[in-house]
Amino acid sequence: MSSTTALVRLPTVLRPQAGGNTTVNAEGETVGEVLSTLVSTYPGLGPTILDDDGDVRKFVNLYVNDEDIRFLDQLDTTVADGDEVAILPAVAGG
Secondary structure (H helix, E strand, C coil): CCCCCEEECCCHHHHHHCCCEEEEEEEEEEEHHHHHHHHCCCCHHHHHHHHCCCCCCCCCCEEECCHHHHCCCCHCCCCCCCCCCEEEEEECCC
Protein backbone atom coordinates (compact mmCIF):
# COMPACT_ATOMS: atom_id res chain seq x y z
CA MET A 1 0.00 0.00 0.00
CA SER A 2 1.47 3.33 -1.04
CA SER A 3 1.11 6.43 1.05
CA THR A 4 -0.49 9.67 -0.05
CA THR A 5 1.74 12.73 -0.13
CA ALA A 6 0.40 16.28 -0.28
CA LEU A 7 2.28 19.48 -1.00
CA VAL A 8 1.71 21.87 1.92
CA ARG A 9 2.06 25.59 1.22
CA LEU A 10 3.16 27.63 4.23
CA PRO A 11 2.55 31.34 4.75
CA THR A 12 5.47 33.60 5.52
CA VAL A 13 4.64 33.69 9.24
CA LEU A 14 5.01 29.88 9.56
CA ARG A 15 8.13 29.41 7.47
CA PRO A 16 10.66 29.97 10.30
CA GLN A 17 9.16 27.00 12.20
CA ALA A 18 9.58 24.85 9.06
CA GLY A 19 13.21 25.58 8.33
CA GLY A 20 12.38 28.51 6.07
CA ASN A 21 10.56 26.32 3.55
CA THR A 22 7.73 27.80 1.49
CA THR A 23 6.38 24.31 0.75
CA VAL A 24 6.87 20.91 2.35
CA ASN A 25 5.61 17.42 1.58
CA ALA A 26 3.49 15.68 4.19
CA GLU A 27 1.89 12.23 4.12
CA GLY A 28 -1.71 11.54 5.02
CA GLU A 29 -5.02 10.32 3.65
CA THR A 30 -6.93 13.26 5.19
CA VAL A 31 -6.17 16.87 6.04
CA GLY A 32 -5.99 15.87 9.71
CA GLU A 33 -3.38 13.21 8.97
CA VAL A 34 -1.39 15.63 6.80
CA LEU A 35 -1.38 18.13 9.69
CA SER A 36 -0.28 15.41 12.12
CA THR A 37 2.64 14.53 9.85
CA LEU A 38 3.48 18.21 9.42
CA VAL A 39 3.48 18.91 13.17
CA SER A 40 5.44 15.73 13.84
CA THR A 41 8.11 16.84 11.36
CA TYR A 42 8.06 20.51 12.42
CA PRO A 43 6.88 20.61 16.08
CA GLY A 44 7.10 24.41 16.19
CA LEU A 45 4.12 24.62 13.85
CA GLY A 46 1.79 22.82 16.27
CA PRO A 47 0.96 25.65 18.67
CA THR A 48 0.41 28.08 15.80
CA ILE A 49 -1.93 25.86 13.79
CA LEU A 50 -3.67 23.75 16.46
CA ASP A 51 -5.31 24.61 19.76
CA ASP A 52 -4.88 22.65 23.00
CA ASP A 53 -7.59 20.18 21.92
CA GLY A 54 -5.87 19.45 18.61
CA ASP A 55 -8.40 21.40 16.58
CA VAL A 56 -7.43 23.96 13.96
CA ARG A 57 -7.27 27.42 15.49
CA LYS A 58 -10.17 29.73 14.58
CA PHE A 59 -8.00 32.14 12.65
CA VAL A 60 -6.21 29.53 10.55
CA ASN A 61 -7.78 28.65 7.21
CA LEU A 62 -6.99 25.42 5.39
CA TYR A 63 -7.57 24.73 1.72
CA VAL A 64 -7.22 21.61 -0.41
CA ASN A 65 -6.70 22.55 -4.04
CA ASP A 66 -8.20 26.01 -3.36
CA GLU A 67 -11.29 24.56 -1.64
CA ASP A 68 -11.90 25.71 1.94
CA ILE A 69 -12.09 22.58 4.13
CA ARG A 70 -14.80 24.24 6.25
CA PHE A 71 -17.15 23.62 3.31
CA LEU A 72 -15.85 20.09 2.73
CA ASP A 73 -15.30 17.47 5.46
CA GLN A 74 -13.04 19.70 7.58
CA LEU A 75 -10.11 17.68 9.00
CA ASP A 76 -11.65 14.52 7.52
CA THR A 77 -11.36 15.97 3.99
CA THR A 78 -9.70 13.34 1.81
CA VAL A 79 -6.32 14.17 0.31
CA ALA A 80 -5.15 12.51 -2.91
CA ASP A 81 -1.53 12.03 -3.89
CA GLY A 82 -0.18 15.35 -5.18
CA ASP A 83 -2.99 17.50 -3.77
CA GLU A 84 -2.03 20.92 -2.49
CA VAL A 85 -2.90 21.88 1.08
CA ALA A 86 -2.57 25.59 1.81
CA ILE A 87 -2.41 27.02 5.32
CA LEU A 88 -3.45 30.65 5.49
CA PRO A 89 -3.85 32.88 8.53
CA ALA A 90 -7.11 34.82 8.52
CA VAL A 91 -6.76 38.48 7.65
CA ALA A 92 -8.69 41.05 9.65
CA GLY A 93 -9.04 44.66 8.82
CA GLY A 94 -11.15 47.62 9.50
